[in-house]
Amino acid sequence: DAGVIQSPRHEVTEMGQEVTLRCKPISGHNSLFWYRQTMMRGLELLIYFNNNVPIDDSGMPEDRFSAKMPNASFSTLKIQPSEPRDSAVYFCASSLSRYKGDTQYFGPGTRLTVL
Amino acid sequence: DAKTTQPPSMDCAEGRAANLPCNHSTISGNEYVYWYRQIHSQGPQYIIHGLKNNETNEMASLIITEDRKSSTLILPHATLRDTAVYYCIVLSNTGNQFYFGTGTSLTVIP
Numbered sequence: 001d002a003g004v005i006q007s008p009r010h011e012v013t014e015m016g017q018e019v020t021l022r023c024k025p026i027s028g029h030n031s032l033f034w035y036r037q038t039m040m041r042g043l044e045l046l047i048y049f050n051n052n053v054p055i056d057d058s059g060m061p062e063d064r065f066s067a068k069m070p071n072a073s074f075s076t077l078k079i080q081p082s083e084p085r086d087s088a089v090y091f092c093a094s095s096l097s098r099y100k101g102d103t104q105y106f107g108p109g110t111r112l113t114v115l
Numbered sequence: 116d117a118k119t120t121q122p123p124s125m126d127c128a129e130g131r132a133a134n135l136p137c138n139h140s141t142i143s144g145n146e147y148v149y150w151y152r153q154i155h156s157q158g159p160q161y162i163i164h165g166l167k168n169n170e171t172n173e174m175a176s177l178i179i180t181e182d183r184k185s186s187t188l189i190l191p192h193a194t195l196r197d198t199a200v201y202y203c204i205v206l207s208n209t210g211n212q213f214y215f216g217t218g219t220s221l222t223v224i225p
Contacts, residue, residue: 004158042215042216042217043153043159043202043215091158091159093158093159103149103161103164104159104161105161106158106159107158108158109157109158
């Protein structure tokens with residue numbers, strides 16, 4: 001298995017631009033998670049899907065952030081408009097079961113820089 | 116979900132056992148102890164988890180005290196590739212948040 005795949009691995013954009021991060025979970029996994037990691041705040045859960053349905057988006061910082069999972073093999077995290085404070089590494093993770101407590105497998109992350 | 120306390124950093128000589136402690140004094144009966152690690156610039160990696168009994172896999176051993184208020188992750192023969200930040204997480208099956216905390220930065224010294 002290729003593991004969780006994220007693209008792009010690096011993204012540099014200017015303030016105000018739209019940014020779309022992509023994730024392909026491990027085949028057969030039912031849950032998908034988006035995290036953000038910064039030096040100041042560490043690793044934070046943004047949103048959690050189960051069977052393609054958003055279950056908990058309480059970690060999404062504001063309306064500029066949105067996430068979709070149109071099918072079991074693809075998810076996007078969109079930031080529109082982007083701001084310099086959105087600069088971070090964004091990780092996608094998937095797990096087999098519907099429970100957050102199940103083992104999560106992380107992708108390599110997307111390093112976002114907003115100038 | 117219970118929060119955890121870990122030392123911010125530790126050193127370990129290559130080839131020796133690395134023992135990483137974690138306090139989780141408010142843990143509930145249905146909460147598991149999970150350990151992940153994050154090697155620089157990579158995504159977190161699952162290591163091991165347990166509920167009450169000690170656990171061992173090909174990567175590490177997990178020792179949970181009888182009162183479950185603390186645990187220790189043991190890397191039996193640390194290598195330079197084990198240098199990473201190690202996170203102890205306590206979570207129930209239906210937990211609402213997966214708090215990684217600040218973890219322990221382990222440096223394996225040649």
